[in-house]
Amino acid sequence: MDRANRTPESFIIDGEMITRDPDGRPNFHAIHSRMTWNAQARLRRFRPSLLNGEHIRALPLIERKARHWKLIKP
Secondary structure (H helix, E strand, O other): OOHHHHOOOOEEEEEEEEEEOOOOOEEOOHHHOHHHOOOOOEEEEEEEEEEOOEEOOOOOHHHHHHHHHHHHOO
């Protein structure tokens, strides 16, 4: 089965944009500063909260991880 056939109809993946300080530590506040518009930003994604119309946050962690893996595995 190719990847396109495994893609769900709809999903929401929570995430946040972060930048790193010179020591490599995440700097969550720098992304909002006008001084860092040219700073390299990364998207840190979390597991899906909605999958094919089903809210999955209430599922056990192991089940959420399994569904997340099915969504992103190559």
